[in-house]
Amino acid sequence: DDEVHVRQKVAEVDPLEAADFDREFRALMQESLDSRKLELRARPTLNMMIPMNIFEGSMKDHHGREVEAESGDDTMDDGEGGRKDVPVTVLVKRGNKQQTRHMYIPRDCSLVHSTKEKEAAELEE
Amino acid sequence: EENAGEEEGFEYGKGGFIEHACKYCGVANxxxxxxxxxxxxxxxxxxxxxxxxxxxxxxxxxxxxxxxxxxxxxxxxxxxxxxxxxxxxxxxxxxxxxxxxxxxxxxxxxxxxxxxxxxxxxxxxxxxxxxxxxxxxxxxxxxxxxxxxxxxxxxxxxxxxxxxxxxxxxxxxxxxTLEDLEKPGVDDEPQSVALKYEDAYQYQNVFAPLIKLEADYDKMMKESQSKDNLTVRWDVGLNKKRVAYFVFPKEDNELRLVPGDELRLRYSGDAAHPTWQSVGHVIKLTAQEEVALELRASQGVPVDVSHGFSVDFVWKSTSFDRMQNAMKSFAVDETSVSGYIYHHLLGHEVEMQMVRNTLPRRFGAPGLPELNASQVFAVKSVLQKPISLIQGPPGTGKTVTSAAIVYHMAKQGQGQVLVCAPSNVAVDQLAEKISATGLKVVRLCAKSREAVSSPVEHLTLHYQVRHLDTSEKSELHKLQQLKDEQGELSSSDEKKYKSLKRATEREITQSADVICCTCVGAGDPRLANFRFRQVLIDESTQSTEPECLIPLVMGAKQIVLVGDHCQLGPVIMCKKAARAGLAQSLFERLVLLGVKPIRLQVQYRMHPALSEFPSNSFYEGTLQNGVTINERQSPGIDFPWPVPNRPMFFYVQMGQEEISASGTSYLNRTEAANVEKIVTTFLKSGVIPSQIGVITPYEGQRAYIVNYMSRNGSLRQQLYKELEVASVDSFQGREKDYIILSCVRSNEHQGIGFLNDPRRLNVALTRARYGVVILGNPKVLSKQLLWNGLLTHYKEHECLVEGPLNNLKQSMVQFQKPKKMYN
Ligand SMILES: [Zn+2]
Ligand SMILES: [Zn+2]
Ligand SMILES: [Zn+2]
Known part of the structure; x- marks a missing residue:
């Protein structure tokens, strides 16, 4: 109802500014990586088991809304004509406690591809 | 304890600071x-x-x-x-x-x-x-x-x-904050207003400091207004409250006391009386500068004392706070105005939009006079557009047109319509006209003005609350009666009374079709939860942009600004702020941005001879006359107009101007004496004082004329007292049958000051219905292009005269070559 069409000059990114930002971005990235590599502590212990109860029955997201357990067509239309999002479970930790969250990610995301491909591959076997 | 009963202040800033808004851009999703x-x-x-x-x-x-x-x-x-x-x-x-x-x-x-x-x-x-x-x-x-x-x-x-x-x-x-980046230093000139703004934050960055400057100046001016040794006359109002009457003489500076202003009355005490002070609201002002002050607390008032009081002005930041808040909402609240209005007000190029509404079959409204063609055109096009400007030259019926627009908007069922104007007088006039169409109107007054009498009292919220006669309200009525009888209530009763009153106020306000208030009044906490999709602002060319914004940021999707940018703009006291452009109204900026105002073209006020020059000089000759010469003849009035059927003349004056006693204004004695002669001639010929207005651009001259007439007028003193003598500016929006304009300035070398503004001349020339007399020095005035044109016009029509009133002769005074316009 409140659709408005503004004829706008295309915002230009100042190339000098962009280059400067890029330099700082890379520096920060490198510094982050280096700081981890230099840490002389032992390889981390692994604590990445997927809790088995995740897929039992329907689940609630953190708002208390019911979220459907995985099923073939449990997708959400993002309104842009056909491209669908798929639901995923996100594991997070609160302190040492495992928690699950639910969200949608686009079907063309590499994360989705890998799981779907794997599923297809496994089906073929 | 002085603030008991005040509800101002608690809503402000709400929504202004969304904690999780992006610190760079303000997005808060x-x-x-x-x-x-x-x-x-x-x-x-x-x-x-x-x-x-x-x-x-x-x-x-x-x-x-x-x-x-x-x-x-x-x-x-x-x-x-x-x-x-x-x-x-x-x-x-x-x-x-x-x-x-x-x-x-x-x-x-x-x-x-x-x-x-x-x-x-x-x-x-x-x-x-x-x-x-x-x-x-x-x-x-x-x-x-x-x-x-x-x-x-x-x-x-x-x-x-x-x-x-x-x-x-x-x-x-x-x-x-980002605002700190732009903050000018203490001595810097503030940033000037622009035509277009990147976003509402930049807009706020420009206007907020200007409003601050104006507020500081206003505060400084008002707080320096202390007066000592006042004589007070005591009375009790109908509501049992104490009222103090005293004369508060106005200085030459432009401070104008208005009803609703707060003053603090003090008594330093004597052997029989302790020190005392109380704050009150001005409820009335007389032409003789007597102030009626209703005190807030009636206890301990030294009513047996009449001499030795002092008074100070109590400055309040409310109106400036509301402007600042409106700008904040405009920036941070996405629902404050529609996207179209947002971008348009900032001067972004927006694709034209039409409002999808079924148009009424006829554009007039019940209870209003029939509309003329330009008025019908205005109503019709306004109803189809999200943003409209209506230019109403003097006497062209903009109030009737506005009322008709509001009537049709209210009938579209898009919720309540908000109707505002910068001045209370204009709001009252509009409220009355809109109410005549049968719509339910609530006129919301500032709490401080509730005791001020209003011509539309029955429409005011406080009156409706008192007179809503239903059984559920009996509790409120009982408490109200008790309060009226005793003047005050116990604290528990006061609490109950307040909450009942608030509920009733809400109920009445919610059931109205139209809410009318001043622009600043739209920021009243009692309207805090109201949303208005349709807003009409009258006299919008007399308000600053931030003032105009207050009623707009309450959800506007369709706005109508009515005004006339060829008449005077808002009054800005702080020169620095005025120089930076605070005096430019939103209406004017929208005109500069290419919004074409719809002009009302038929004037119903002036004798056709009087409208000719203003029409040609200010409105490209488009002003048509809705009144005939016959309708503007005044039978039985025998006044020596030089040309019959042309009730106008320029009366050549050669008297010297002087600096007034205060050193900040001008006066001209011979002109004042001649004003008295003209007034007396009018009165003798059968004109009554209320038909006459004397206007002059200078406060010094205004005071001198009042004084001179009361001492030297040859008729009964009372007659001169009833006659209004005022500045050009305070006459805007009003009319009189006869206008006498005293120009004052008469010097060879300096400029003509206030008279240099064409908009002021326009206002001065368009107040009269039946006749105009101008007193001034043509030699001086003719140097200015516009005045030269006016003088030439009068001369060509044989209305440039000199000599005694009973023997006026055409003047042969030579004009000077006009210089290029300067300002
Ligand atoms: Zn890790
Ligand atoms: Zn940070
Ligand atoms: Zn951002």
Whole structure:
């Protein structure tokens, strides 16, 4: 109802500014990586088991809304004509406690591809 | 305790500061923002790039060298600090998602070292598709949404340079805002107003300091107005409250006391009386400068004393606060105005939009006079457009046109219509006309003005509350009666009374079709939860932009600004603020931006001979006469007009101007003496005092004329007292049958000051219905182009005269060559 069409000059990114930002971005990235590599502590212990109860029955997201357990067509239309999002479970930790969250990610995301491909591959076997 | 009963102030700032709004651009959609988790920072940023190569959050992290973030509690993952699921590393530059091989399960994992731990592969995790959290200098868009195009367009358009500057500032002052970047130093000239603004933040950056300057000046002026040794006359009002009457002489400075102003009355005490003081509201002002002050508290008033009182002005920031708040809502609240209006007001190029509404079959309204063609055209086109300007030259019926517009808007069923004007007088006039159409009107007055009499009292909210006669209200009535009888209530009763009153106020206000109040009144806390899609502002050319904004930011989708930019604009007291452009109204800026005002073209006020010059000089000759010469003849009035059927003349004056006693104004004695002669001639010929207005641009002359007439007038003194002598400015919006204009300025070398403004001349010339007399020095005035034109016009019509009133002769005075217009 409140659709408005503004004829706008295309915002230009100042190339000098962009280059400067890029330099700082890379520096920060490198510094982050280096700081981890230099840490002389032992390889981390692994604590990445997927809790088995995740897929039992329907689940609630953190708002208390019911979220459907995985099923073939449990997708959400993002309104842009056909491209669908798929639901995923996100594991997070609160302190040492495992928690699950639910969200949608686009079907063309590499994360989705890998799981779907794997599923297809496994089906073929 | 002086503030008992005041409800102002508690709503302000609400919504002004959304904590989780992006510190760069103000976007506050919870799905689009994250919080920097650095303990010394904790600022929120959005995931839009705006005009930079990285998104705002990434910009911040890089520039500030901060590395941790937390998601918003209303985001899909809830309030979550992003960290590696395995090792707890929180550096977002190292984090990415991985998914399980078989299930739709994902976790965040750091690139170093966890991603290179081989054992993970054996644990059913797919490490080949690590998906970094920050991709292309932006957070993953499915984790932190990018604001929509509309949201981004309405956000602050921050540049990379500004980002760098504010980040620099935050290093020493974490609470600094972007506004601090633009703040002028104490001695700097403020930034001038512009035609177009990037966004509402820039708009606010320009106007907020100007409003501050004006507020400071106003405060300084008003607080310096203390007067001692006043004589007070005591009375009791109908509501049992104490009223003090005293004369509060006006200085030459332009301070104007108005009903509703607050004054503090003080008595320093004597042997029989303790020191006493009380604050009260001005409820009445007489032409003789006597003030009626209704005191707030009636206890301990030294009513047996009449001499030795002092009075000070109590300055209130309310109106300025409301302007500042309106600008804030305009910037941060997306629902304050529609997108179309937002962009249009800022001067962005917006594709023309029409309002989809079925038009009424006829455009007039019940209870109003029949509309003429230009009025019908105005109503019709206004109803179809989201933004309209109506220009109403003097006497062209803009109140009737506005009332008809409001009538049709209210009938469209889009909710209540808000109708405002900068002055109370204009609001009252409109309220009356709108009510005549049968619509339910509530006139909301400031609390401080409730005791001030109003011509539309029956429409006022406070009156309706008192007279709503239903049984449920009996409790309120009982308490009201008690309060009226005793003057005050017990604190528990007062509490009950207030809450009942508030509920009743709300009920009455909600059931109205139309709410009428001043522009500043639209910021009243009693309207805090109201939304108005349709807003009409009359006299909009007399209000500053921020004042005009107050009624607009309450949800406007369709706005109508009525006014006349060829008449006087808003009064700005602070020269610095005026120079920077605060005196330009929103109406004028929209005209400059290309919005074409719809002009009402038929004037019903002036004798056709009087409208000719204003029409040609100010309205490109488009003003038509809706009155005939016959309708403007005054039978039985024998006044020596030089030309029959042309009730006008320019009376040549050669008397010297003087500086007034205060040193800040001018007066002209011979002109004043001649004004008295003209007035007396009018009165003798059968004109009554209320038909005559004497106007002059100078306060010094105004005071001198009043004084002179009362001492030297040859008729009964009372007659002269009843006659109004006022400044040009205070006559705007009003009319009289006869106008006498005293120009005052008469010098060879200096300019003509106030008279130099063509808009002031327009106002002065268009107040009269039946006749005009101008007194001035043609030699001086003719130097100015417009005045030269006026003098030539009068001369050509043989109306430039000199000599005694009973023997006026055409003047042969030579005009000077007009100089180019200067200002
Ligand atoms: Zn930070
Ligand atoms: Zn932002
Ligand atoms: Zn890790």
């Amino acid at each position: 919870p799905a689009c923002v994250v919080r920097c988790n650095m303990p010394s920072c904790r600022k929120w940023f959005c995931n839009s790039r705006g005009n930079t190569s990285g998104s705002h959050i990434v910009n911040h992290l890089v520039r500030a060298k901060h590395k941790e973030v937390c998601l918003h509690k209303d985001s899909p993952l809830g309030e979550t600090i992003l960290e590696c699921y395995n090792c707890g590393c929180r550096n977002v530059f190292l984090l990415g998602f991985i998914s399980a091989k078989t299930e739709s399960v994902v976790v965040l994992l750091c690139r170093e070292p966890c991603l290179s731990v081989n054992a993970l592969k054996d644990m059913n995790w797919d490490l080949s598709q690590w998906c970094p959290l920050i991709d292309d200098r932006c957070f993953l868009q499915w984790l932190v949404k990018v604001p929509s195009e509309q949201e981004q367009l309405r956000a602050r358009q921050i540049s990379a340079q500004q980002i760098n500057k504010v980040e620099e500032l935050w290093k020493t002052n974490p609470d600094a």
